[in-house]
Amino acid sequence: MDTPSDHPDRNPGANDAGRDDGRARTRDHRVDAETARELAPYFQNSKKYAPPSKQAQVKRQVLARVRGWGERYDEWKLSASAWLEGLDLAPDLAENIGSRRWFRGLGTMVALAALALAFWPNLTPLEARSAMPEGEEIRDEFRSQMIMPLALGGDSGRRMGPTEDVIPLASAPERPQIERLATLAPGDSFASMLRRAGVSARDIGEVSALIGGAMPLSEIEPGTQIDLVLGRRPDSDSPRPLDALKFRARFDLELEIGRQNADAETGQGGVLSLARNVIRVDDTPLRVRGNVGSSLYRSMRAAGVPASAVQDYLRVLDDQIDMDREVRSSDEFDIIIAYRRAATGERQAGKLLYAGIDRAGEPRTQLMRWGSNDRFFEASGVGEQRRGLVAPVPGPISSRYGMRRHPILGYRRMHSGMDFRARHGTPIVAVTDGRVTSAGRAGGCGIAVRLDHGGGLQTRYCHMSRMAVRRGQDVRRGQVIGYVGSTGLSTGPHLHYEMYRSGRAINPASVDFVTRSVLSGTELLDFRRQLLQLREIEPGAALEDLEPLPSETEEPLREIEKIDIARRSN
Numbered sequence: 001m002d003t004p005s006d007h008p009d010r011n012p013g014a015n016d017a018g019r020d021d022g023r024a025r026t027r028d029h030r031v032d033a034e035t036a037r038e039l040a041p042y043f044q045n046s047k048k049y050a051p052p053s054k055q056a057q058v059k060r061q062v063l064a065r066v067r068g069w070g071e072r073y074d075e076w077k078l079s080a081s082a083w084l085e086g087l088d089l090a091p092d093l094a095e096n097i098g099s100r101r102w103f104r105g106l107g108t109m110v111a112l113a114a115l116a117l118a119f120w121p122n123l124t125p126l127e128a129r130s131a132m133p134e135g136e137e138i139r140d141e142f143r144s145q146m147i148m149p150l151a152l153g154g155d156s157g158r159r160m161g162p163t164e165d166v167i168p169l170a171s172a173p174e175r176p177q178i179e180r181l182a183t184l185a186p187g188d189s190f191a192s193m194l195r196r197a198g199v200s201a202r203d204i205g206e207v208s209a210l211i212g213g214a215m216p217l218s219e220i221e222p223g224t225q226i227d228l229v230l231g232r233r234p235d236s237d238s239p240r241p242l243d244a245l246k247f248r249a250r251f252d253l254e255l256e257i258g259r260q261n262a263d264a265e266t267g268q269g270g271v272l273s274l275a276r277n278v279i280r281v282d283d284t285p286l287r288v289r290g291n292v293g294s295s296l297y298r299s300m301r302a303a304g305v306p307a308s309a310v311q312d313y314l315r316v317l318d319d320q321i322d323m324d325r326e327v328r329s330s331d332e333f334d335i336i337i338a339y340r341r342a343a344t345g346e347r348q349a350g351k352l353l354y355a356g357i358d359r360a361g362e363p364r365t366q367l368m369r370w371g372s373n374d375r376f377f378e379a380s381g382v383g384e385q386r387r388g389l390v391a392p393v394p395g396p397i398s399s400r401y402g403m404r405r406h407p408i409l410g411y412r413r414m415h416s417g418m419d420f421r422a423r424h425g426t427p428i429v430a431v432t433d434g435r436v437t438s439a440g441r442a443g444g445c446g447i448a449v450r451l452d453h454g455g456g457l458q459t460r461y462c463h464m465s466r467m468a469v470r471r472g473q474d475v476r477r478g479q480v481i482g483y484v485g486s487t488g489l490s491t492g493p494h495l496h497y498e499m500y501r502s503g504r505a506i507n508p509a510s511v512d513f514v515t516r517s518v519l520s521g522t523e524l525l526d527f528r529r530q531l532l533q534l535r536e537i538e539p540g541a542a543l544e545d546l547e548p549l550p551s552e553t554e555e556p557l558r559e560i561e562k563i564d565i566a567r568r569s570n
Helices: 012-029 033-048 054-087 100-118 136-144 190-196 201-214 296-302 307-320 521-535 559-569
Strands: 178-183 225-230 242-250 253-260 271-278 286-291 332-342 347-359 362-370 375-378 397-399 402-405 412-415 418-421 427-429 434-441 447-454 457-467 480-484 494-501 504-506
Touching: 178 190, 190 201, 201 242, 201 253, 201 271, 286 296, 286 347, 296 307, 296 332, 307 332, 307 347, 307 362, 307 375, 347 521, 362 521, 434 457, 447 480
Parallel strands: none
Antiparallel strands: 178 225, 225 242, 242 253, 253 271, 286 332, 332 347, 347 362, 362 375, 397 418, 402 412, 418 494, 427 480, 434 447, 447 457, 457 480, 457 494, 494 504
């Protein structure tokens, strides 16, 4: 028989007691938080000494193989580097040119260049399909909705098929008029310019005769622009007739040619007529004043003086005074140049008229252009002062004045001049103002020019290749009179320069003279009167615009312009 102790199900009380004992035992084996923290290091150390898992073993094998491959690659790289270094394929081509090592480097360079050319990219454009659907109907639909300029044909908009009422044209109609702009080039003639522009030979003759009656055609300056209007031609084989021509002939004159009494329908026939449009011009000179400052050139340019006028101003003053010593930064420059203002708005600067330096409000240096020779004179009427001589050529002195052994004749004799070393063709200039007394062959001196400077002083320039002056001509200081050569008794290109006083040769290096001219009588009075008039000009007065006359005012065509003019007048 079964007893209750053998079957726990039959003894519920005992079973419950067993369950309660198990829960008690489970609760008794739990560890509190402080004990767990103390035991954590022991568990972590136990993991380190535990045998590795299969995943860890596979990972270690993969890493070992990768390290082996890396070590073998490093060994191969070092061996390859050592092998290539032993080959020495790229030596320095600037060393041992022509040796075997140099040719080996040259071969390497050629091989690399060929390899680069072999991999040169192909730059042919790639064809791609258009993003817009293609087709004649689609393109016609887009063209019907766009607007194209007439210059490109103007073939936009919807098209309608021609009916029987449409009469096809035998040829496309030509424009009734063509406007062109022709420019007179340097060295070109007025007739050839019109011929290239498409003007017929008959019209060229008439235009040349009309303009030639108003002014010489040779006076038309290069760069002049001419507006042309060519009319309708009678047939396709004929040139277009000239309908209008207009250009600025001079600063104060505009010439205009038009065709009168032409047929209203065809535009043919008629006669060309010339109209002179005289432009009002004001010739008030331009005066500019300002402080010299640290740089006289920069101060004048900053004040608005043209560069050419500044250069003339400095050159004139440098011939009169010592610019480095006698001009202070606190001084004032005073310059007056010829200036023209046209009623149409154009302006034209001319030559230098007056150059002055003021100190403490008082003029210190005053120079004004006077006479037909365009020389500058002081306020007292004394001409410009030329300090010293100019070097005849920009070259060093190869032989000085005195006794020497002649390089060709072979014996000692007097060398009555100075030799300047210079290249063949170098320009030779006059050392100061003078008159040419002789020019041509002069025995052993070759081609020579002799100048008389007045006061018994003369100079001669020998061994020229060619001359630039003639006998009896007046020359200015620095003017080109010839070119260096080797004519006569000469061993090579150079300049032999001589100076004479009262017919006797002297040492050119010992002479330092000044040329001056003095005004007197009525000429001196006229000079001083003009000087006073120039000094009365207000600085900057010429820069103001000219007030237009009633006859020069054009009636505006647009209503908005009329409103603006009425608003300004009120």
